[in-house]
Amino acid sequence: MLENFAMLWGGIESLLTVENLLIVLIGTLVGIMIGAIPGIGSLSGCAILLPMTYNFEPTSAIVLLATIYYSTMFGGSISAILLNIPGDSPAVMTALDGYALARKGKAGKALAAATISSFIGGLIGMLILVSTVMWLARFGLNFGNAEMTTLLLLALVSISWLIGDSPVKGIVSTLIGALLGCLGMDAILGTARLNFGNTALMGGIKFAPLVIGAVGFSQVIKMVTEKDVSCDTKLSMRESMLNVHEFMRILPVSLRSGVIGTFVGVLPGAGATTSSFLNYAIQKKTFRSEVPLGEGAIEGIASSESANNAAAAGAFAPLLALGIPGSGTGSILLGGLLMWGLQPGPLLFSTDPGFAWGCIASLFLANGIAVVCAFSMMPLMTRVITISNKILIPTITVVCAVGSFSATESMYGLYIMFFSGIVCYLLDRDGYPMAPLLLSFVLTPLFEKYMRRAFSASAGHVEIFWQSAICKTCLALFVFFLVAPMVKTAVMKRRAARKQSGGNA
Amino acid sequence: MKNLSKYAVPFAVTLTGLFFTVYTVAHYQLYDATMGPMQGALPTGIAALLTLFGLVACFKTRSSEAVPLDLRNWSVVAAVGAVILATHVVGFLPSIFVFLFAWLKFKERLPWKTTIIVTVVMAAFVLGVFVWWMQIPFTPGILFEDLWG
Numbered sequence A: 001m002l003e004n005f006a007m008l009w010g011g012i013e014s015l016l017t018v019e020n021l022l023i024v025l026i027g028t029l030v031g032i033m034i035g036a037i038p039g040i041g042s043l044s045g046c047a048i049l050l051p052m053t054y055n056f057e058p059t060s061a062i063v064l065l066a067t068i069y070y071s072t073m074f075g076g077s078i079s080a081i082l083l084n085i086p087g088d089s090p091a092v093m094t095a096l097d098g099y100a101l102a103r104k105g106k107a108g109k110a111l112a113a114a115t116i117s118s119f120i121g122g123l124i125g126m127l128i129l130v131s132t133v134m135w136l137a138r139f140g141l142n143f144g145n146a147e148m149t150t151l152l153l154l155a156l157v158s159i160s161w162l163i164g165d166s167p168v169k170g171i172v173s174t175l176i177g178a179l180l181g182c183l184g185m186d187a188i189l190g191t192a193r194l195n196f197g198n199t200a201l202m203g204g205i206k207f208a209p210l211v212i213g214a215v216g217f218s219q220v221i222k223m224v225t226e227k228d229v230s231c232d233t234k235l236s237m238r239e240s241m242l243n244v245h246e247f248m249r250i251l252p253v254s255l256r257s258g259v260i261g262t263f264v265g266v267l268p269g270a271g272a273t274t275s276s277f278l279n280y281a282i283q284k285k286t287f288r289s290e291v292p293l294g295e296g297a298i299e300g301i302a303s304s305e306s307a308n309n310a311a312a313a314g315a316f317a318p319l320l321a322l323g324i325p326g327s328g329t330g331s332i333l334l335g336g337l338l339m340w341g342l343q344p345g346p347l348l349f350s351t352d353p354g355f356a357w358g359c360i361a362s363l364f365l366a367n368g369i370a371v372v373c374a375f376s377m378m379p380l381m382t383r384v385i386t387i388s389n390k391i392l393i394p395t396i397t398v399v400c401a402v403g404s405f406s407a408t409e410s411m412y413g414l415y416i417m418f419f420s421g422i423v424c425y426l427l428d429r430d431g432y433p434m435a436p437l438l439l440s441f442v443l444t445p446l447f448e449k450y451m452r453r454a455f456s457a458s459a460g461h462v463e464i465f466w467q468s469a470i471c472k473t474c475l476a477l478f479v480f481f482l483v484a485p486m487v488k489t490a491v492m493k494r495r496a497a498r499k500q501s502g503g504n505a
Numbered sequence B: 001m002k003n004l005s006k007y008a009v010p011f012a013v014t015l016t017g018l019f020f021t022v023y024t025v026a027h028y029q030l031y032d033a034t035m036g037p038m039q040g041a042l043p044t045g046i047a048a049l050l051t052l053f054g055l056v057a058c059f060k061t062r063s064s065e066a067v068p069l070d071l072r073n074w075s076v077v078a079a080v081g082a083v084i085l086a087t088h089v090v091g092f093l094p095s096i097f098v099f100l101f102a103w104l105k106f107k108e109r110l111p112w113k114t115t116i117i118v119t120v121v122m123a124a125f126v127l128g129v130f131v132w133w134m135q136i137p138f139t140p141g142i143l144f145e146d147l148w149g
Helices: A002-015 A018-036 A041-053 A058-083 A091-101 A107-140 A145-160 A167-182 A205-221 A246-267 A273-286 A298-314 A316-322 A328-339 A353-384 A389-408 A412-431 A435-457 A463-466 A469-504 B008-027 B041-061 B069-090 B092-107 B112-134 B141-148
Strands: none
Touching: A002 A018, A002 A107, A002 A273, A002 A353, A002 B141, A018 A041, A041 A058, A041 A167, A041 A205, A041 A328, A058 A091, A058 A107, A058 A205, A058 A298, A058 A328, A058 A353, A091 A107, A091 A273, A091 A298, A107 A298, A107 A316, A145 A435, A145 A463, A145 A469, A167 A435, A167 B008, A167 B041, A205 A328, A205 A389, A205 A435, A205 B069, A246 A273, A246 A298, A246 A469, A273 A298, A273 A316, A273 B069, A298 A316, A316 A353, A316 A463, A316 A469, A328 A435, A389 A412, A389 B069, A389 B092, A389 B112, A412 B008, A412 B069, A435 A463, B008 B041, B008 B092, B069 B092, B092 B112, B092 B141
């Protein structure tokens, strides 16, 4: 354990250059703003900014994206509290109590509770991450081709956590992403596959322009008909301070939600949103609050905010140690790692410890800087969140176009961005979720590579997939994740039918 | 017509799945006795499932309401399409800056001051980060090809 903290200190030392500290500061400020502007969110924000990291060395690049991702969790609560519009999905539960408190004239208190609990939750998540990540990476060394195949199968099926209300639409999105991931080149034989004679397609569909189009440009198309938001709340630092009693109200909630939130964040596919919903539900059903939840309870804000920051930190454990992204934004980070020529997974901590620990250390720095920035930016944020769509639409379009061109240094990137933007806008408009599409696009080539290597090593025998204990465990969990949602839906339907028949009687 | 539009996405999904199923079966090997699944196996499986779930989505769409299509959303698509076409003639950077200026001034009818400030800030950002720092070779277009090399 102490060895891990020594490594972390090494990571912090490697970050202590003017360039890296500046990157952490910029990443934190940009992340808070992206999180605060309704409708952009961490997924679009990281996607749009991904091309800007090409000229960075890998450590600085991951530090920028990681701090942006992490800081959006802080920013998401600002518009949720001031406008009742969550900047990002993990802040949905924050809006319930935050906006209620803002309407009572205590917006500053709500923001302070959100910021402090975000800091506590994030810190807990990072401490658990530091304590367990090496163990997870060492455990990951036991993973051969068959084990990785079953683990990726498990990750693919756990995408069901992200598919929302309509399982069919979620599955269609997952399959579209998987099919797109197959285009280009066969990873084992090295021959062209599904490129239809197009040489540009030989290298497959490039991740950066695809993701910029899917979540950036499609969002811009949607924004054209969305109304501007207005905010007439004025905030001051003095009004925003919590007293000792208020701090003691949120402290136990933040600590508990931080621990639970971290473990939810580690699960592939669960992510910050699930964590926030789960902890809010636990707070509501199991614990007492001074004010009922939903009516302006700072305990409600603390449970949601602490949990989503802890989950964002926890999600880095499977990403760095096993190469499995936990969310849509995680898939962008994984795509970035692969793009910079790094192979996330068990060997990352031995082959490139400076990079891995630098990334984790940047979260600690971002957590500290975000608290200071969030408090000092409060008066400014009321203006930032109300930037008119009239300005946002053309400026984001320019960033999308320039970024996607830069990703391939050719018009090919612009074409991918343009067409994926249109297709994903149409899908999104009909309720098809985007996160499963991106996750399966990243995971499918990895799954195919390991699966075919395992088959090849075992001379085509399928038994290789249930020979080791890891494979058996992953397959058992795979079956559980596949069956559990169906059983849950059936049980809920039966309960609803029983309730209805009871009501009729 | 409005009721039929709600089938557009699931129908397109089904057709795409069907096309890829037939194409991969026809062009790639699916299985080898000693190597197991080959290059056609996974795409075929995914495409077949896509066809199946596309049909299920079509069936499920029957009970849902059609989402009205707002043509205003397509204005930005048309604008980026125009940028792509103009890029071949005048190059990428001039096209994108003309788009930004024209959108702010003529589509959104913002005041001259706001339009100029936003255009200058964005131009400084793009030229500073992507041209000067990252040295991205943006397409010059046939008009400026000789000039920019």
